[in-house]
Amino acid sequence: MKLEVATLVMAWFGLLGCTWADFFTSVGHMTSLIHVEKQLVQALKEYILLDEARLSMIKSWVEKRDALNLVIPEDEEGLSNSLDVYKILKHLNKDWSLVKSFVLQDPSPDSSHEQARLNLPYFVKLLEEGGTGKVGNRASETNSETLISTHEDSLNHMPSWEVYESLCRGEGVKLTPQKRKTLFCRYHHGNRTPQLLIAPFKEEDEWDSPHIVRYYDVLSDEEIKRIKEIAKPKMKRSRIYNYTTVSTHASISRISKSVFLKEKEDPLIRQVNRRIQLITGLSDKTAEYLQVAGYGIGGFYAPHVDFFLGLEYDLELVKEGNRVATFLNYMSDVEAGGATVFPELGAAIFPKKGSALFWYNLLRSGKGDHLTNHGSCPVLVGCKWVSNKWFHARGQEFLRPCGTTEVD
Known part of the structure; x- marks a missing residue:
């Protein structure tokens, strides 16, 4: 949806620039301009609805967490109960992963706009090229974890x-x-x-x-x-x-x-x-x-x-x-x-x-x-x-x- 809206906006300004330049000699682009505007307005309405739904879910989650009113211990000795520690670890790992998915997700279904589909492979390739360094670092981390895991496996057989x-x-x-x-x-x-x-x-x-x-x-x-x-x-x-x-x-x-x-x-x-x-x-x-x-x-x-x-x-x-x-x-x-x-x-x-x-x-x-x-x-x-x-x-x-x- 974000890609579709961006494409429509670019099309809108492209047609607007062309129309402004030739206003006195032709109004042939006016019909296309109005058509694109209607598409843009409709796309923005759908985007707003989906984004509002996503923000509503995040707001609901925040209100629930705020209502828990967790007490912050002075140090780790305040977390001596194993059940309390389990609940906190579950919250910090699982619950915040859910928030992450809310925040980072694309609030729209797959784009059906023709130009957006044509542009998609380009942006995917660009993201892959830009993320090469991160992939390399992750591989190093994986190798390190493998070495440690091997050490752990050897311990289990001793x-x-x-x-x-x-x-x-x-x-x-x-x-x-x-x-x-x-x-x-x-x-x-x-x-x-x-x-x-x-x-x-x-x-x-x-x-x-x-x-x-x-x-x-x-x-x-x-x-x-x-x-x-x-x-x-x-x-x-x-x-x-x-x-x-x-x-x-x-x-x-x-x-x-x-x-x-x-x-x-x-x-x-x-x-x-x-x-x-x-x-x-x-x-x-x-x-x-x-x-x-x-x-x-x-x-x-x-x-x-x-x-x-x-x-x-x-x-x-x-x-x-x-x-x-x-x-x-x-x-x-x-x-x-x-x-x-x-x-x-x-x-x-x-x-x-x-x-x-x-x-x-x-x-x-x-x-x-x-x-x-x-x-x-x-x-x-x-x-x-x-x-x-x-x-x-x-x-x-x-x-x-x-x-x-x-x-x-």
């Missing part, structure tokens, strides 16, 4: 992935009564560190081999609140390490937002780093910045190891050594889901606000311990907040000396 899903459902946990008898709790004074002799931390065994421990009351509620305030404005989509390209990229195997916080951003970050260093007894000279991560509903991290497999390809890692240990702070409770699971062990550890997990990623020989393969289960209700510190091997030579065998 035994650890199947065990991971089972553990997240609460099935296959191997923490038997016999295993529990080997696990103890104690006060941790960090090799008689003066600060911890005065105020030791409560330490509990979560697994015996490899040794995974939990410390309680590592972070206070006030400290957690402040760390979140610092992190939230800077958080971006989390990324994973690619051993082939020696770079990081976003992946569907890790759905969360994260940021690394430096000590200069707030005195509290330095205090937390110092506390972690005292608890672990490790040197933090080659440690990474404190990483803060947030998982919303559906957020998860597929099974992975924290140490790097392609160490020899990264000069920076060769200089600092591999990730020898992980210290993981839980900064929230999670109503449902969000457990940290170790598929190779059959262990499932649930978040408790203020507590922290600690384990070594490397054997004393320096080789990676694949039994530490772990993942974060999808969050079903609520939000999951964590912060972690990765310690590297350089600087730990006398603090965690090598063992007598390769498997120590």
